[in-house]
Each structure stands twice: as C-alpha cells, then as structure tokens.
C-alpha cells in the first residue's frame with residue numbers, strides 16, 4: 001500500500017471537492033469542509049489545522065470538549081447525537097450543531113442559550129432514508145418542526161443535515177441527497193422565525209462528491225483525510 005501523509009490527503013480531498021463543485025457549476029469556496037476528527041488525537045488535529053483545515057467535527061460530547069480546549073482557535077462542529085443533559089457543554093461552544101433531531105433537544109438548547117445569553121446555531125437532521133435506527137425528523141415533519149421552532153428564541157436553524165444509509169455507497173446515496181435538497185427548496189419558500197436554510201450538510205468520505213453534485217455546501221469528511229494517521 002502506498003502511504004499517503006496528512007498533507008497529501010488534505011490536498012486530494014480539497015481537489016476532489018473542487019472537481020465536484022466545478023462539475024455542478026459551483027464554486028469550491030462555497031463548500032465548507034468539516035474534517036471529522038473523531039478517530040484521531042489532538043496532535044493530529046493541530047497538524048491538520050496548521051495545514052489549513054479550519055473546521056473540525058466531533059460526534060461525542062466528551063471528545064468535543066477535550067479537543068476544543070486543545071485547539072480553541074479552530075471552529076468546532078458537533079455532528080453526533082446530543083443528550084439533553086449535555087447541552088451545557090455544547091451551547092455557546094459549537095459553531096454549528098448538525099444533529100438537532102428532536103423537539104426536547106431543541107427546548108433544552110434554547111433554555112441553555114437563553115441562560116447564557118447566546119444564540120445556538122443548529123442544522124435540523126432529517127431522516128430522509130427512513131431508517132428506523134437513524135436519528136432525525138421525518139421529511140414530512142420538517143415544516144411543522146421549523147414552524148414551532150419560532151417560539152425558541154435562542155435557536156438559529158441554519159440548514160438541514162442528513163446521513164445516507166451506510167450500505168448505500170456512492171451512487172446509491174444520490175436519491176437521499178436529492179430529496180434533502182428538494183425539502184430545503186420547498187421549505188425555504190415558507191418564512192419561519194429563527195430559520196434561514198442556507199446550509200445543506202450531507203456527504204461523507206464515501207459519497208461527498210455525489211452530495212456536492214446534489215447541492216451540499218457542507219461536507220463532513222473523516223477517513224478520507226485521517227485514514228493515514
């Protein structure tokens with residue numbers, strides 16, 4: 001096997017993002033790369049930061065808290081399931097929570113935001129594929145969920161997030177991404193308080209080019225960047 005170092009894998013991923021963006025007539029600069037650092041330590045994160053990665057994603061609160069302390073100058077995203085008893089560790093710290101997936105979490109984040117006097121930027125996670133074990137609101141619930149969020153003054157809903165089924169590799173994931181894009185287009189016609197759907201967070205190492213072709217402007221990429229570490 002050829003050993004690829006961190007610098008090389010970052011370059012390769014950025015090039016692949018640029019090619020996919022160009023293919024769909026978009027600008028690579030409009031697509032935010034969130035490097036998912038859940039499998040690597042803080043030293044590796046620091047090296048990635050020095051190589052130009054600005055945004056990192058963690059799926060566990062404990063790791064999030066540890067790494068944000070080690071590298072507070074980076075932008076930290078929470079991408080995994082958040083328990084309501086841990087919102088205090090995340091509100092006011094995460095630049096974006098990708099995994100708002102249920103009403104009681106929205107209430108807990110709002111309450112914490114109000115207490116701290118901060119707004120809490122979130123993406124609404126949608127279970128497009130309808131998998132039983134996956135988090136997220138159902139596609140047909142998105143509108144009513146967003147409408148109700150208007151009552152939660154500290155929340156800011158900045159877009160939608162989804163995950164394709166793990167087994168739907170590559171092309172098979174395309175319909176899921178297409179559907180999230182359509183949900184965003186349809187929902188954006190309605191005006192809800194505290195909601196501005198500017199981000200679509202979709203696409204991981206195995207399918208990010210397809211997600212970009214279908215309108216993603218945030219991709220969450222772990223192994224394609226860090227597998228060499």
Ligand SMILES: *Cc1c(COP(=O)(O)O)cnc(C)c1O
Pocket residue numbers: 036038059079080163204205206220221222223224
């Ligand atoms: C781990 C993870 C990713 C990144 O997955 P890779 O296949 O390593 O790119 C993206 N999103 C979420 C929610 C994850 O948990």
